[in-house]
Amino acid sequence: MSSGYGSMVIVHSVSIKADAGQVVSIIGPNGAGKSTLLKAVVAELKQDGEVIFKGENVSGLARQTLVRKGLGYVPQINDVFPSLTINENLEMGGYMLKKREMRVRRERVLTRFPQLQRAVNRAASTLSGGERKMLGIGRVLMAEPEVMLLDEPGAGLSPEYARIVREHIVALAQEGCCIVQVEQQAKEALKIAQWAYVMVAGRVRHEGPSQELLENEDIGSMFLGR
Ligand SMILES: Nc1ncnc2c1ncn2[C@@H]1O[C@H](COP(=O)(O)OP(=O)(O)OP(=O)(O)O)[C@@H](O)[C@H]1O
Ligand SMILES: [Mg+2]
Numbered sequence: 001m002s003s004g005y006g007s008m009v010i011v012h013s014v015s016i017k018a019d020a021g022q023v024v025s026i027i028g029p030n031g032a033g034k035s036t037l038l039k040a041v042v043a044e045l046k047q048d049g050e051v052i053f054k055g056e057n058v059s060g061l062a063r064q065t066l067v068r069k070g071l072g073y074v075p076q077i078n079d080v081f082p083s084l085t086i087n088e089n090l091e092m093g094g095y096m097l098k099k100r101e102m103r104v105r106r107e108r109v110l111t112r113f114p115q116l117q118r119a120v121n122r123a124a125s126t127l128s129g130g131e132r133k134m135l136g137i138g139r140v141l142m143a144e145p146e147v148m149l150l151d152e153p154g155a156g157l158s159p160e161y162a163r164i165v166r167e168h169i170v171a172l173a174q175e176g177c178c179i180v181q182v183e184q185q186a187k188e189a190l191k192i193a194q195w196a197y198v199m200v201a202g203r204v205r206h207e208g209p210s211q212e213l214l215e216n217e218d219i220g221s222m223f224l225g226r
Contacts (some may be wrong), residue, residue, distance in 0.1 A: 001049030003040035010036045012202045013049075016180070018195070020146065023169060023179045025189040025210060027223060028199035034182040035076065037199070038149050042066060042073045053147065068096060072145030076152040079136030082125035086116050089124050089135055093142030102142075109138040112168070130161025137168065148172065150181040154188065166192050187224045190214045198223060 004010035011033045018024040026034050039045045043060050051059045053071055063073070080089050090109055094102045110117040113134040119127065124135055133153055140148060153169065154162035162185065170192050173179050183189030190196055193210040198219060206219060213219050 001037065001040050001047060001051070003036055003045045003047060003049070005036075005045070010202050011040060014199070014202070014204050016197055016204070018147070018178050018180050020178050021173055021176050022195060023173045023181065023193040025186075025193035025196040026180070026182045026199055027184070027186040027189055027196060028205070029223070030184075032199040033202040034199055035151050036202075038073065038075075038151050038180075038182060041149060042071070064096075067140075067143045067145070070143070070146035071149070072140035072143055072147065073149040074136045074140050074151065074153065076155055080124040080127075080132055080139060083123055085121050085123055086127075086135055087120045089139050090142055093139035096143070105142050105144065109141050112141070113138055128161070130157050130164065133157060133161070133165055134168070137165075141172075145177065147178040147180065150179065152182055152184060154183060154185050162188070187214070190224075 001014050002009055002012055014037055016024065016026065026037070028034055036045065040047050041051050042063055044063070047059055050057055053069060058066060058069060058071070081092060084092065090106050091102065094105055097105065110120070115131050116134055116138060124132060127135060137153070150169070153165050157165065166188060169179055169181065181189060190210040190213055196207065196210040196213050197204050198206040198213065206213065
């Protein structure tokens with residue numbers, strides 16, 4: 001995939017891959033093009049490349065079509081509708097469902113995130129950062145995606161909430177979902193991943209089993225603050 005803004009190419013021929021049940025982390029410095037890559041995958045930006053989902057070329061398909069096929073995306077910001085209630089946000093995520101199924105899935109999401117259960121009729125704008133991120137993930141989970149792209153799920157959260165969100169990510173992968181996450185908290189992102197990519201200046205500089213990247217001296221000194 002290559003992509004960018006206007007005539008400016010930001011992501012240069014990046015190729016990534018993730019399997020069911022895996023957490024794949026994309027780390028790298030500010031401005032490396034991580035968010036741009038995710039936006040290109042969901043066709044929010046122009047795509048010079050291909051997106052293959054379960055063997056099918058889904059390049060260029062509208063976001064809602066991708067959602068129906070099972071590919072969900074949680075952006076870093078604008079991941080919830082602030083003026084809508086928690087219930088309404090979840091309903092937006094499950095807009096394609098019949099009423100009965102909507103209820104079943106909403107209960108499932110609220111069981112997963114008990115913090116939201118207490119506040120279903122409150123506006124999303126009143127949530128804490130951590131609760132809001134759970135709602136952003138929960139909204140996408142309403143469609144029961146097979147792949148979730150997460151842009152900096154831990155950004156701006158307290159360490160405690162960031163840990164809770166990571167635990168949810170691990171649980172989702174254990175349930176068979178495929179998680180592709182972009183994270184600035186690189187060390188933590190590597191710890192929960194099986195495979196990782198290091199993006200620098202719009203290109204993949206390193207890739208490998210995340211444990212190996214964690215132990216790699218160069219990566220440690222450049223990206224993990226060692
Ligand atoms: N809407 C935009 N228009 C023009 N350039 C943009 C736009 N958004 C991002 N860029 C540029 O694209 C480059 C990559 O940005 P991107 O947000 O993809 O990086 P990132 O790796 O996600 O960084 P961060 O870790 O800070 O989130 C940066 O140089 C940025 O200035
Ligand atoms: Mg980003």
